[in-house]
Amino acid sequence: MTDTTTGPAGPAAGTRWTLRTATTVYQVRLAPGGGWAELAYWGPALDDPPVPGPLEYAGPTPYSTPADAAACEYAPLGVRHFAQLDLVAERPAPGGEGLRGTVWQHTGDELTDKDGGTELRVHFADDLQRLTATLCYRVHPGHDVVERWAEIGNQGDTPLRLERVRSAGFTVPTPGGALVHHLHGRWAQEFQAGRVELRHGRFTLESRLGLTGLSHSPWVAVQPLAEPDGPTWSAALAWSGSWTIDVDADAAAGTTRVGLGRLPNEAAIVLAPGETLATPPACGLYSGDGLQGVARAWHAYQRTLRRPVTPPVVYNSWFATGFDVRADRQLELARTAAAIGVETFVVDDGWFTGRDDDRGGLGDWEPDPAKFPGGFAEFVAGVRALGLGFGLWIEPEGVSPRSRLFAEHPDWVYRIPGRPMTTIRNQYVLDLGRDDAAAWVWETVDGLLRRYDITYLKWDMNRPMTERGPGPDRDGRHVANFHRILERLRRDHPHVVVEGCAAGGGRVDLATAARCDVLWPSDNTGPLDRLAVQDGFLHGYAPHLMSSWVTDDPGLFDTAPRSLAFRFAVAMSGALGIGADIGAWGEAERAEAARWVALYRSIRHVIRDGEVHRHGDPSLPVYAVEYALEDTVVLLAWRTGPARGSGTHTGRPVRVRLRGVDPAAAYRRRDDGGAHSGGHGGGQGRRDGGRHGGAALAAAGLVPLPDDAADAAVIVLDRE
Known part of the structure; x- marks a missing residue:
């Protein structure tokens, strides 16, 4: 998997670490003098990668520095001065000028075999600033992704301010400039494929919403402008909060650097003495088969993240009933769903106390006795008696202003004392970064799963964060607790399939994909609109993650009517679901639906695990x-x-x-x-x-x- 070679004069004179994935090689070298690590080669697997590598440079650097010209793997201000930076650190001094900038030296490295793969850790330290940094790499022979992150430590006795702390930078050869592919959109129009020709300068993608976001996906692919169908590199960030990606191209130098990392809502992250911050993983891969090869490589990697569960064919009652949830009507839909071959029945929004519209109830997660007069347990048992699994929609991070939760714990929501509070979708956001609030969320969700026979959980999040205010890394604490709760769900309730959703595709990222079984790409289920969303989704995310429903919704942007066959074929592209009002369908439609469901169930393993090849795009006939x-x-x-x-x-x-x-x-x-x-x-x-x-x-x-x-x-x- 990995080998290390060291020059005759010791580490500073030429240590190289060669990391081997399924079909590629990623080779890093230590720069002369030991001041930084740089990428030497990243491409098809070779027994002996070339030395010097295509990205190495030892020529003149007029009006610059060697580190600014180098393919630096991780660049702090102080080592680099002008080019893209990953770390900006300052140690404030009481009543005086603090120490700003980091000049570190290589202090050691380790290679270890771990979980069937290999992990490389390269250590640096700045003794004056009392800062340590470990550049971390993880590769596996089962896929081509290189996972990278940094661990920044404060060894001093005063706080250390991190004004910028990215996860990694990937430098790739792009003579003549770069063709940058990205995924953009908005609510109901997520994952639209975009491309930018970048010869000089910077292209930036980011989310400041406190979650991954609807406008951009934390994913890019880069190709040389001269070879748009040839070598392609792609990078993505495994983070479910605010994030940023900078793509810097320099056609004269022949390189493009992709820097990825968190984007904290605070001005800086403050590390207390003795603390270490681990950044979220930045993942990169190479393919010689263009964007299609990149997509298949991402799919292969994401299949290694999943649990050995098969997402069922679901029926979700939202489009049929909306907030008007009544036990008798839901059971009627469940009987029809069972008859056409559905495997799990999911009750969406509106099942809990105070939830007759979107102005109340969030936070009070108790079944409404008026809607389930025989008791919720009896209702769930009735669904299960039909041979169906039972699922439930929840939005644990949402809080309604008129809920009991808000009345009892107004300090648990994001707010700035003395300032007006903003509502979006008539709700606030629970500060999940608070340990007491996070404990309450776990106890609530765990309690529902223990009291009722639930096999499917749809976790939604319908608004971004506002009024977060200052605090100790509030964005990071929120995301960390969100991840911990999902991980605990998997551990304590392994039979429960978890679907991730955030007003549609607002939380589609590698971190959520590693903790959920399926992801909801968009609230727009119109067949032609959805086809474009799903085409973009498959650029970076695997079909086993792609939850998709057959509905009667015509769409928002292209409302041309389409057959039931068209709608089923769209939804069968991933994890099939049905959300139409099947109670209003005629016998012929139900019979046709039953044939489609049976066909899907016979080929589901191919959709889930097969290599994907897209032919054209949805704009073609x-x-x-x-x-x-x-x-x-x-x-x-x-x-x-x-x-x-x-x-x-x-x-x-x-x-x-x-x-x-x-x-x-x-x-x-x-x-x-x-x-x-x-x-x-x-x-x-x-x-x-x-x-x-x-x-x-x-x-x-x-x-x-x-x-x-x-x-x-x-x-x-x-x-x-």
């Missing part, structure tokens, strides 16, 4: 996503525009060349009895079935939508 696992290939295809045209005009059907097939094998198209494709309005389309050669599927492709009336298809191919 036909868009498809392919999943390949062992002997099965699943192709989901959608006609996103109008039909090809009338029979009086020339128009060849779109073909899709499959990338996950074995050219030497033959495949037979599975006949599932009619749930392969649907025309506009829900009618079934033509199935051609038959045998296909893998080479022909790869070279000439197949026509997923031969029928002009069909707007979606699900094609399953099994190797003979």
Whole structure:
């Protein structure tokens, strides 16, 4: 996995650490003099990475310093002066000028085998500032991600101010400039794919919301402008609070540096004497297969983070009933859901005391006896008797102004004494950074799970933080306690599947993905809108995480009606759920839905674990996503525009060349009895079935939508 080479004059003269992932090499060297670590090589696996590496530089640095020109792995002010910085530290002096800036030296390093992988720790210290820093690396042979973080320690006897403390910086070669890919959006329009040509200067993404946010995802990919389909590097931050990513390109120097880290709401993080701060992991990977290869590498990594649980096919009652939750109506929906093959029934917002609309109830997490006159336990037992799991929506960080919780603990919400309090969605935010508030949240959630037979929990968070005020790293304490509660949920209630949500996709990040079983990408379930959201989501996040529902919602931005087949194919792209008012569906719609659910359950393992290949994008007339696992290939295809045209005009059907097939094998198209494709309005389309050669599927492709009336298809191919 890892090897170390040391030059003849000792560490300062040429120590190199070579970290090996599944298919790549990440090589770090100690700069001459031991003042910093720098990246030498990051790319395809080589038995002997080149020395000097492509990123090393020993030439002139006019009007600059050697550290500013170097591919520094972690750069404090004091070592670097002008280029991108990861650490700005100051030790204040009572009544005088403090010591600002850090000049450190390498003091040692360790390589250890841990959890089947390898961990490298490189130590630095500034004896004058009494600061220590450990640059930490973790790699594993099962994936290509390099995890990096820093541990900053205060060895002095006075507080140490950290005005900036990032997790890591990744430097990549981009001669001529960089093509930067990112994911942006807003509520109901998350994960829109964007790209920026960056030859000189800085491109910044950030969230100041106290959570990951809807406007940007903490993920980027970088390619050389001259090779947009070639080598690609990507980085993401494992943090569920405010964050920042700076991408600095220098076409003349031929490099681009991506710096990632937390963005505390305070002006600085203050370390008390003896304290050590560990930054959240910054994760990076390399792929030689462009953005598609980057996505598959992220998916492979995220599969290693998950538990051995299979998210069930859920029915969520929100779109059917809203806040009007009544036991009899919910049981009626549950019976219908069970009949079409759903596995878990989830009651969304509105089940608890004081929750008749969005102006009350948050914080008072007791079932409303008026809505469940026979008792909540009896209601849950009724759902479970149908052979269904039972799920519940909660928003533990939300507090309604007229709740009992707020009346009893007004100091538990974010507020600045003497200042007006802001409501968003008619609610405040619980200060989860307080240990007493966090303990209350755990006791409340744990109590619900122990009193009732709950197998699924949807944890929501519907507003950003305001009026946080000053304090000892309040942002960090909130996120740390949020993570601890999720980890304890997994430990103490391993049978409960946890879905993460925050007003849609507001908490989609690697840290939440490591602690939840599925994530909700968007509140927008309109089929065409959702298809664009999910395409962007799959750039950086795996399909097993992507919760998606079939609803009757037309969408917000593209409201063109789509068939039930189209809507099911969209939702089947990840963890399938249904949120439509199935009580209002006719028998034909329910029968068709039952066929789709049965088909999904037969191919769920392929969707969950298969390699993903996206064909085109949702703006094209036909868009498809392919999943390949062992002997099965699943192709989901959608006609996103109008039909090809009338029979009086020339128009060849779109073909899709499959990338996950074995050219030497033959495949037979599975006949599932009619749930392969649907025309506009829900009618079934033509199935051609038959045998296909893998080479022909790869070279000439197949026509997923031969029928002009069909707007979606699900094609399953099994190797003979």
